[in-house]
Amino acid sequence: MSDRLLVIDDEPDFANFVARVAESCAYEVRTTDNPTEFRALCTQWRPSHIILDLVMPEADGVELLRYLAGVLCSARIWIMSGFDGRVVDAARRIGTERGLDIVGTLQKPMRAKELRAVLEQHHTEETVVTVEALEEALGRGEILPFYQPKVVLNSLQPVGFEALARWQHSSQGTICPDRFIPVAEASGQIDALSETVTRQAVSQMGEWKGMGIEARVAINLSAHNLHEEALADRLNALCRHVGVPEESITIEITETAAMAEPLRALDILTRLRIKGFKLSIDDFGTGFSSLVQLHRLPFSELKIDQSFVKECDSSREARIIVKTMIELAHNLDMSVVAEGVETEAVLQTLADLGCDVGQGYALARPMGAGSVPAWLAQWAARHPHGEFGGR
Numbered sequence: 001m002s003d004r005l006l007v008i009d010d011e012p013d014f015a016n017f018v019a020r021v022a023e024s025c026a027y028e029v030r031t032t033d034n035p036t037e038f039r040a041l042c043t044q045w046r047p048s049h050i051i052l053d054l055v056m057p058e059a060d061g062v063e064l065l066r067y068l069a070g071v072l073c074s075a076r077i078w079i080m081s082g083f084d085g086r087v088v089d090a091a092r093r094i095g096t097e098r099g100l101d102i103v104g105t106l107q108k109p110m111r112a113k114e115l116r117a118v119l120e121q122h123h124t125e126e127t128v129v130t131v132e133a134l135e136e137a138l139g140r141g142e143i144l145p146f147y148q149p150k151v152v153l154n155s156l157q158p159v160g161f162e163a164l165a166r167w168q169h170s171s172q173g174t175i176c177p178d179r180f181i182p183v184a185e186a187s188g189q190i191d192a193l194s195e196t197v198t199r200q201a202v203s204q205m206g207e208w209k210g211m212g213i214e215a216r217v218a219i220n221l222s223a224h225n226l227h228e229e230a231l232a233d234r235l236n237a238l239c240r241h242v243g244v245p246e247e248s249i250t251i252e253i254t255e256t257a258a259m260a261e262p263l264r265a266l267d268i269l270t271r272l273r274i275k276g277f278k279l280s281i282d283d284f285g286t287g288f289s290s291l292v293q294l295h296r297l298p299f300s301e302l303k304i305d306q307s308f309v310k311e312c313d314s315s316r317e318a319r320i321i322v323k324t325m326i327e328l329a330h331n332l333d334m335s336v337v338a339e340g341v342e343t344e345a346v347l348q349t350l351a352d353l354g355c356d357v358g359q360g361y362a363l364a365r366p367m368g369a370g371s372v373p374a375w376l377a378q379w380a381a382r383h384p385h386g387e388f389g390g391r
Helices: 012-024 035-044 061-070 085-097 112-121 131-140 177-187 190-210 231-242 255-260 262-275 290-296 316-331 344-353 369-382
Strands: 003-008 027-032 049-053 076-081 101-107 143-152 157-169 173-175 217-220 249-254 278-284 301-304 335-339 357-359
Touching (some): 003 035, 012 027, 012 112, 027 035, 049 061, 061 085, 085 101, 101 177, 131 157, 131 177, 143 190, 143 369, 157 177, 157 190, 190 217, 190 369, 231 262, 262 278, 301 316, 316 335, 316 344
Parallel strands (some): 003 027, 003 049, 049 076, 076 101, 157 217, 217 249, 278 301, 301 335, 335 357
Antiparallel strands (some): 157 173
16 A cells, blocks of 8 residues: 555645655655645545645644544644744644654645655555554564663763664564554553553563673653652552662653643652652753753752753754753752764764763664673773663
8 A cells, every 4th residue: 555645735836746756756645725625635535644735824834733632633734834934833843742643844845856855755555653662662572672771972872772662563563652642642552552662661671680780771751641640659669579779760740741731740749759760851941841840849869851962062052051951950969861973073062061861873872682781892892991780
C-alpha cells in the first residue's frame, strides 16, 4: 500500500503543485481546501501523512491541529505556511505538545526539488503505531529500554545512563518513542508501558551490579503516570527486591507533566525524594512556568532542552539562555544535564559554561543493554582518567 498524503490548503494551484510532486514520489494524494472535508478524510481515508496550511479563512491550522489531537491522529504532519517563522514554530510546538507526530515545517514558496527531498525522506511502509499494535507489542515484550550514556563534561567521566523506550518491531525494526508514547498516553496504556520499561531498567541495574558496574540510570515518567499515590512505594519495593539503591535512580519528569495536576504531582514527587530517588525536570525552558516548577517541586537536577543546547556554540542568544539556566540550577544546589550534545563544539561550549553532564550523539548513541559493558571498556581505553560513576 502506498503512503497516503492529505493536503489542506486554500490555494488550489499550490495544493495541486504539492500533489504532483508527492505523486512523483509514489504517494497517493488527496487535496482539499474545506475543513469539514479534511476532517472526514482524516477519519475515513486515514492518511499516513498530512501537509497542513497554517493560515486559512474557514479554519486555521491550530484549530485543525487541535482536532487531529482529539481523534488520536498518528499521521506524520508538516505545518506549511508563508507566515512569520516564529508563529509557524509556535504552531509546531502546539502540535508536538498535543502528542501529534510533527515531522517538520514547510515554508512557502518552495521548489519541487526541496519538497521531493522532504517527502522521500519520510516514506513509510505502513502506519504501525495503532492502539492495537502497541498493546500486542507490550504483550510480546517488544518494548525495551535502550541506554544512552551521560558523561561529566569537565572530566569525560561516564556517570550513568538514560533508559529510553524503544519498540523492536518484528518487520520494521526500531521505532522511536515519539511515534508510540502519544498513542500510549491517549489510550491509557502508558502505565503498562512505563511499568515495563522501569522494571527492565531496574533489573538491568541489578545485573550490571553483579558485573561490577554500579550504574546510575534515569527513567522517564509521563504526566499520566503521576496519578498513582503508591508510585513511590512501588518503586521503592522494586529497588529493594533487586538490591539497587534508590539514590542511583533519577526520575525524569517534563515541566508540562508536573503542571497537569499540581497538588498530586507535588505529593507524589515529594514522596519519591523522601524515598531517596533523584528528580530531574526534563526539557527545561520549553514550558510556560519553568521557574514556578523549580520553586514548587523538589527537583535535584535540571535538564536543558536540546533546542537550546544544539545552538549554544553558534547563537549568542542560545548561549546566554544556557549559561543562565546553568547558573540558576547551581544557585539552587541542582546539577545540570544538557541533552542533544551532537558536536564537539557544543560539548566544549557547555564545558566552558560549567554544565555538569552531557548526553548526545557526540558522546554516544542509545544502545542495547548488552552493548554497555563493551562501550564502557572502549570509553575507558580512550579516556583512561575517567573512571565510571562520578558525581
